[in-house]
Amino acid sequence: MEQTTCFHCGDDCNAAIILYDEKNFCCNGCKTVYEIFSENDLTCYYDLQASPGAIPKEIQGKYDFLSQDNIIEKLTEFNDGNTQIATLYIPHIHCSSCIWILENLNKLNPNISSSQVNFGKKNIRVTYNPEKTSLKDVVLLLSTIGYEPYISLDDFKTGQQNVNRSLIYKLGIAGFAFGNVMFLSFPEYFQVGEFWLEQYKHLFRWLMFVFSLPVVFYSGADYFISAYKGLRSKLLNIDVPIALGIAVLFLRSTAEIIFDLGSGFFDSLTGLVFFLLLGKFFQQKTYSFLSFERDYKSYFPIAVTIISSEGIETPIQVYDIKKGDRLLIRNEELIPVDGILINGKARIDYSFVTGESETVSKISGDKLFAGGKQTSGVIEMEAIKSVEQSYLTQLWSNDVFSKNKDDGFTTLTNKISKKFTIAVLSIAVIATTFWLFVDASKAMNVFTAVLIIACPCAIALSAPFTFGNLLRIFGKLKFYVKNASVIEQLASINTIIFDKTGTITSNKKSTATYDGLALNPSEEILLKNTLRGSNHPLSRTLYDILDEHNIISLNHFEEHLGKGIEATHNDNHIKIGSASFVGAGETSILNTQVHISTNNEYKGKYTFYNSYRKGLSKLFNKLKKQYDLVILSGDNEGEFENLKKLLPSKTKLIFNQKPDDKLDYIKYHQTEGAKILMIGDGLNDAGALAQSNVGIALSENVNVFSPACDAILDASKFNQLDKFISASKSAIKIIKWSFVLSFVYNIIGLYFAVTGQLAPVIAAILMPLSSISIVIFTTIATNLLGRKLE
Structure with a gap:
């Protein structure tokens, strides 16, 4: 009997088929979601992915608790009466359709001004007007369309504690099956005679087949899904040869035991998936470690002025703020923590948080939220909480403020992986064809071994691990870089522009x-x-x-x-x-x-x-050997003669530059082919920092913060700027060397695979080991680089 699948969720409709608009649905929930999307012209959702949705669950009365103010306050990160922002964890996010519909919530509810998806963390950041809609309405809308958020009432968290352990389960099942298949294969390995052949041969082989089923269809499912999605999008990703290798091993092994041609390669098959998942688990653990280092140790070296009980004003680091501290916030300064306005006229620009540039007035006693910028003189406030350790990083990395800057090296990595995959498939087909004519018994072994041994995983891993480790090292040395692509851009610059006052002067x-x-x-x-x-x-x-x-x-x-x-x-x-x-x-x-x-x-x-600044002349003399140097200052020419004596002769000195003049200067020279690094104080230079290929804001003892910058450098490390640029270039060399190592390994591995000397199980062991060796190489190399910096 032919099964009918649901147009919305893809599940089997069984007997309960609901026909609507010439489409089949498994339940009224899926049909309702389709109707909602149709009424709002959002059926493009289904064009991006076939059957992308989930079956909506019964939600009546489930979220009534979200009407309570104390719970809303805990779950929202921003709430000024006119705008609320909440970040919700959505476990069901899994494809491009999910991202598309979740970022178009404003079409379903006009009172939602924006919604941004973080696919890696499976969460959505929703901004809405609380006077016209509510957090409960937002959650109900998400649940209605099949994206029910996970909300834990125990700690008022929105799902961050709900760790995805699926990889651990898959690894466990693959390991269990691999161990048992190896034991069942022992009679074959040791060529036991009558006992094996007469009584238990078929039983053992079918047991191995049974053990392989959950390994292929559960533990290895992600490789097939990824390969299928890639091919459907006309892309050859690195999972294509892996999925092909698993499929060939399983089908051939199954055919062998059905037709009693041999015991198959179930040991190789289960071993391959187990070692692949082991490599992925190692990779995930390393990424988690780097992410932890990034979130909790890469504090910004931004200071805020604290007022003591005696009225003494002292600058302190933002992460030293305690609840109850009295803070002085100057014009254009960022409010680092939630607090209560005590004194002064506040006009707060919350565009860093909400994306809306309109300022709001506050009076004494009003609540001020972290991330707002004071725009009308000095105010005093009392902190009602300490700085959340990862909040500024989250604010800084907000995609609203990101500028599309070239990401050339990452693209190069992808191109290499794609070409590598094509080459591997070609070699596999040619080698298999050759062995079919020479020795057909080896042909399938060769085909499988080539696909497994030559996976470009090691190539794909080298860049993220190198850059990730360097981000951590830079953070320890008080150079705070927004993301990995900034390091790549820093390595390619040929022009460095400095602001004068507050940048090269102390x-x-x-x-x-x-x-x-x-x-x-x-x-x-x-x-x-x-x-x-x-x-x-x-x-x-x-x-x-x-x-x-x-x-x-x-x-x-x-x-x-x-x-x-x-x-x-x-x-x-x-x-x-x-x-x-x-x-x-x-x-x-x-x-x-x-x-x-x-x-x-x-x-x-x-x-x-x-x-x-100390070491200025020495720094410029080092930089002049490789870069064009420019001083671009808003001040007059009063310091022209002093700077001429202090700096190298080829340094351009340009004065009386307004903020717009600086931006135009950078824009013009970029059209001439210049790759520009701009270093400023983050106040007058926001536009120039955004326009440059890399913008570095120098931080001394003020809380001026610009999301436009790509990195923040502690003023005490200014004279080491050349070392940070040099380290970025060295990181590119490390990646290229890891490419070479991977290439050499693949050439050697392919030789043994093509000549039929490499069993697939050995290839399965060597493949994750190659990935691990690349990670170890890049980690050791970047750590040595870090020691040189220190």
Whole structure:
């Protein structure tokens, strides 16, 4: 009797076939989901994958608890009244159709503004308007279409603790079957006479067949699924030769015992799958270790100012914040933890979290959420929790802010794997054809051994393990890189652009002298408090130099990027910045200057004597041998002569550059073929950092954070920049050497396989060992690289 499968979920309909729109469904749930998608023009879901959905479960009343405010607060990571964000764990995510429909939830519910899927972690980050829909509505919608979230009430987590142990189960079954098949094969190995031939030969062979069934159809199923999906998409992935090898071994072995031609290769078959899964388990464990290192040790070297009970302001690392600490958040600073606003006028930009650029006003007593950016002067807040260790990493890596930068080397790896797979299949067919004419008994052994021994897994593993380990090493050395592709880009740069103030200069050692009219006490207080709200390096330097004054709340504060700052308190108005900004006449410029005017009356100027970072000249002299060097500064030409003496002769010095000018400069030179590394302070340079091939934000003692940057470098490690770039280049060499090792191994293995000297079980043992050897080689090589860096 012909079985009918459900159009939505792919299960057998059995007797209960529901016909709708000329399509068969197994239940009303699947039919309902299809109707929902049809009504909302989302039937493209089925074009991406045949039968991609799951049967929706009965959910009536199941999620009533999600109406309780205390539970909603625990499950949402962001909630300001107008926007809520929740990350939900969806165990059923398994294919491209799942991703497509889950990222189009806004078409099913217009009050959902965005939904992003993390396929690797099987979770979805949903942003919605809580005034028009609710977390319960979102969860019910997901459940209705067959993607029910996993929510644990014990710890209010959304499924992170629900570990997928399927690989362990598959490995266990394959290992159990492999061991038993080996025991049952002993009479064959030792060629036992009458006992084997007369009584138990057929029983043992059929037992081996039975043991192989769960190995092929359960433990090895992922290889067949992956190969099928690849071929359907007209792609030759690395699982194609593996699936072919498993299929050939099973079919040939089954044919041998049915027609009593021999005992087959069930030992080789079960051993192959077991060792393949063992290699995958080892790979998964190593990835988990690298991920753990990344999440919990790669803290950003960003500081925030903490105010003591005596009113003393001290910068501390963000991960030292404790519940109850009083924090000072300046203009353009990131709020690192959830807290309560105590003092000041808050206008918070939550675009880093929500993707919406509209700022929201908050008053004293309101709750502020981590990830918001203060945009209107200085505020004080009390922390109500400590920094979640992986939260900033999650915020930084948010795909909303990622820029499509070339990923050439990863593509090269994929190309090599594809060509390698084609070559392996060709060699297997040619060698098998040859042996069919020479010695047909060896032909199938040769075909299987070639497919197994020459799998390009080792090639595919070398890049992620090398880059992954280097990410961990860089993090320990206070160089925090967003992802592996950044290391690759860093290795290919040919031009390095530096901002000046706060990047090649140190804020801590600079001095300044004042020339002009004396400020009265109220003007001095206003000056101090205006500077207190700004994160610009010159503002920070001047704030630290001036004597302490009373802290006041400003009526108005505004920062004009690349120009200056202005503020108002009662009837007094102050402007601090460039000569043109404050309304002063241009004067001959010898040094960096900050001008001041109060109530539209020019008062005077502070002249800065910059202190350059330790090892600056030595660093530039090392870099000049391989790179074009540029200083791109928003300041005037006051430091031109000093920099000319300090830096190599070929260094370009360009001044008076506004933020847009810097971006345009980078964009133009990229069209000329330049691969640009931009290093800035993350404040005025956000656009330039985003436009460059690699953008590095330098962090000293301020909490300025830019998702546009690709890496964050602790200011204390600035003079080691050349070593980090050199290490990135060495990482590429390590990958290329691992390619060579893999190639050599495959050539040797293929020789023995093609000549019929390699049994498939031996090939199955050698294959995962080759993958493990590549991982060990890359790990040792990158660790040695790390020691050189230290």
